Amino acid sequence: MSSSGHFGEYGGRYVPEALIGALNELEIAHNTAQKDPEFLAELAQLHRKYTGRPSIITEAQRFSEHAGGARIFLKREDLNHTGSHKINNVLGQALLTKRMGKKRIIAETGAGQHGVASATAAALMGLDCVVYMGEEDTRRQALNVARMKLLGAEVVPVTSGSRTLKDAINEAMRDWVTNVADTHYLLGTVAGPHPFPTMVRDFHKIIGEEAREQMLALTGRLPDAILACVGGGSNAIGIFNAFIPDRQVRLIGLEAGGDGIETGRHAATITGGTPGVLHGTRSYVLQDANGQTIESHSISAGLDYPGVGPEHAYLHDIGRAEYRAINDDAAMAAFSLLSRTEGIIPAIETAHALAGAILVGKELGPTANLLINLSGRGDKDVQTAAEFFGIPL
Amino acid sequence: MTQLESVMAKVRAENRAALIAYIPAGFPSQHGCVKAIQALVAAGVDAIEIGFPYSDPVMDGAVIQEAAEISLKGGTNAADVFAALKVATDTGVAAVVMTYWNPIERYGVNEFAQSIADNGGSGVITPDLTIEESDRWLAATSKVGINPIYVVAPSTNDARLADVTAKTGGFVYAASLMGVTGTRTSISSDASNLVSRVRSVTDLPISVGLGVSTREQAKSLAAYADGVIVGSAFIKLLLAAKTEQEGLDAISHLAKELALGVREGR
Numbered sequence: 001m002s003s004s005g006h007f008g009e010y011g012g013r014y015v016p017e018a019l020i021g022a023l024n025e026l027e028i029a030h031n032t033a034q035k036d037p038e039f040l041a042e043l044a045q046l047h048r049k050y051t052g053r054p055s056i057i058t059e060a061q062r063f064s065e066h067a068g069g070a071r072i073f074l075k076r077e078d079l080n081h082t083g084s085h086k087i088n089n090v091l092g093q094a095l096l097t098k099r100m101g102k103k104r105i106i107a108e109t110g111a112g113q114h115g116v117a118s119a120t121a122a123a124l125m126g127l128d129c130v131v132y133m134g135e136e137d138t139r140r141q142a143l144n145v146a147r148m149k150l151l152g153a154e155v156v157p158v159t160s161g162s163r164t165l166k167d168a169i170n171e172a173m174r175d176w177v178t179n180v181a182d183t184h185y186l187l188g189t190v191a192g193p194h195p196f197p198t199m200v201r202d203f204h205k206i207i208g209e210e211a212r213e214q215m216l217a218l219t220g221r222l223p224d225a226i227l228a229c230v231g232g233g234s235n236a237i238g239i240f241n242a243f244i245p246d247r248q249v250r251l252i253g254l255e256a257g258g259d260g261i262e263t264g265r266h267a268a269t270i271t272g273g274t275p276g277v278l279h280g281t282r283s284y285v286l287q288d289a290n291g292q293t294i295e296s297h298s299i300s301a302g303l304d305y306p307g308v309g310p311e312h313a314y315l316h317d318i319g320r321a322e323y324r325a326i327n328d329d330a331a332m333a334a335f336s337l338l339s340r341t342e343g344i345i346p347a348i349e350t351a352h353a354l355a356g357a358i359l360v361g362k363e364l365g366p367t368a369n370l371l372i373n374l375s376g377r378g379d380k381d382v383q384t385a386a387e388f389f390g391i392p393l
Numbered sequence: 394m395t396q397l398e399s400v401m402a403k404v405r406a407e408n409r410a411a412l413i414a415y416i417p418a419g420f421p422s423q424h425g426c427v428k429a430i431q432a433l434v435a436a437g438v439d440a441i442e443i444g445f446p447y448s449d450p451v452m453d454g455a456v457i458q459e460a461a462e463i464s465l466k467g468g469t470n471a472a473d474v475f476a477a478l479k480v481a482t483d484t485g486v487a488a489v490v491m492t493y494w495n496p497i498e499r500y501g502v503n504e505f506a507q508s509i510a511d512n513g514g515s516g517v518i519t520p521d522l523t524i525e526e527s528d529r530w531l532a533a534t535s536k537v538g539i540n541p542i543y544v545v546a547p548s549t550n551d552a553r554l555a556d557v558t559a560k561t562g563g564f565v566y567a568a569s570l571m572g573v574t575g576t577r578t579s580i581s582s583d584a585s586n587l588v589s590r591v592r593s594v595t596d597l598p599i600s601v602g603l604g605v606s607t608r609e610q611a612k613s614l615a616a617y618a619d620g621v622i623v624g625s626a627f628i629k630l631l632l633a634a635k636t637e638q639e640g641l642d643a644i645s646h647l648a649k650e651l652a653l654g655v656r657e658g659r
Contacts, residue, residue, distance in 0.1 A: 018568065278449065291447075
């Protein structure tokens with residue numbers, strides 16, 4: 001990565017000039033903090049005493065019988081406070097917000113996990129918090145809307161465009177352009193203009209750093225493959241990052257195939273998109289011949305996004321990571337399987353990685369060790385899953 | 394010299410500001426857009442900005458978002474943008490296209506610049522293209538002789554103003570406030586501060602946009618700016634009109650008022 005925030009031909013900054021000052025300020029604050037032992041100690045302390053880190057690894061022995069007998073290890077980010085990996089990034093950015101002397105954070109959210117995590121960090125640190133959420137998603141994730149409000153955040157339903165995550169980001173950017181002097185945009189994934197892709201990765205790379213040590217201690221060797229779901233790609237980068245130099249470890253990102261790539265109704269940006277610019281960064285984008293963004297589709301609100309982090313685009317192009325699409329049905333089958341074989345109800349986002357593990361486990365067979373980032377828990381998805389499986393509520 | 398550069402030189406000689414009107418291609422319809430351009434020119438605007446409607450317009454407020462949505466639902470594509478540009482340039486006024494970056498990249502950077510030139514366009518305003526990402530675009534615009542127009546904001550520091558204006562042609566687009574497009578009841582004092590800071594780093598003409606909707610506002614801006622850009626105010630009138638003719642009459646009336654305003658400032 002260069003100092004201008006490029007990953008090969010991807011990344012960079014495509015934003016209104018009004019935001020350049022704030023992005024420079026943020027970049028400096030982040031770079032300074034990463035070298036400041038006091039900041040790093042404060043964040044580590046928060047992770048130990050608030051987040052619940054390090055997160056444990058659970059071996060999924062009964063699940064593995066359905067995945068070709070490969071040993072399956074789950075990195076339990078679902079056990080973090082607020083129920084997903086998202087807390088890693090929001091605590092880091094909230095600390096930076098205070099360091100920059102800003103009093104207000106804004107955030108976008110799809111599934112609501114990042115919104116809940118942002119509202120949590122704001123409550124903890126005494127910051128005002130406004131969360132933008134597509135109106136369609138407020139309906140799909142009503143429980144998380146209530147959680148954010150209980151935590152003292154204001155939730156603004158976004159009614160423009162497709163009324164999902166991409167439009168929530170548009171609205172958050174408009175707020176930021178207007179209120180940048182006292183507001184930090186707490187972006188929730190490894191996308192957006194530089195320094196966000198790098199900064200958010202830096203706050204999530206602890207996942208892979210812990211997991212690498214834990215796997216060596218547990219199995220005496222590195223895993224054969226690491227699997228994670230990819231919407232914007234924050235949990236995937238978080239677990240991939242420490243393993244990128246380990247060329248023998250396959251890195252596999254699972255995108256949301258929705259109704260199937262061939263139907264056009266999907267959110268598999270790398271698998272089914274083309275290079276372009278969206279939300280301030282150059283990466284793969286779902287777009288038409290005129291460069292208009294195509295609406296994405298997925299049963300999972302957290303993966304329902306027509307862009308993807310620029311580092312994933314780069315890892316794909318250089319062949320270091322591979323990306324596959326998992327359709328809604330396969331994801332929901334894996335959701336059900338993990339619930340019934342291991343007593344762990346995963347987030348529907350995460351279920352895409354589990355469906356990938358079933359495929360890859362069968363390909364590699366019983367000698368393989370697979371590490372899955374269990375990025376979130378499924379409490380928020382109970383209503384969607386009940387509707388899908390026909391369970392009356 | 395582009396037509397835009399000629400117009401900006403002419404208004405400077407007349408000791409007044411230029412009136413620049415924005416309208417998205419395909420809005421309120423393909424035909425309605427042609428009529429609107431002709432009405433604006435007849436009412437006395439000096440230059441036209443044709444907007445390329447985009448699915449994710451993060452610099453635009455609710456009014457232009459709605460216009461873009463209507464235009465895109467009508468199927469507006471790049472060819473329609475160039476057709477609207479040609480309608481404007483055929484009337485003799487200067488015309489430019491305003492577009493987010495992705496449609497340019499998707500169309501082909503060189504091809505887009507060429508099509509602007511082929512249709513008589515003077516340049517392109519790119520509100521989300523930073524100078525750091527501009528190498529290919531600057532090469533393409535320079536090759537065909539059109540103006541790359543960048544937007545600067547009240548938060549842009551002096552060093553960066555010098556860097557951005559050094560890459561700019563035609564005029565510098567000064568955003569009057571920190572925020573998105575849309576009419577405002579008053580013009581922020583940020584506007585005059587920004588214009589004087591830009592003056593200290595460049596001799597290029599400076600046009601002010603964002604929030605302008607009345608003759609009084611145009612007059613006050615014309616006291617120190619070389620151009621006054623009005624967009625949402627026209628679009629609001631077209632959205633509110635019950636018939637096409639009512640909308641055309643309304644924008645024509647406003648454009649005449651604004652044309653007086655830009656002549657009253659000094």
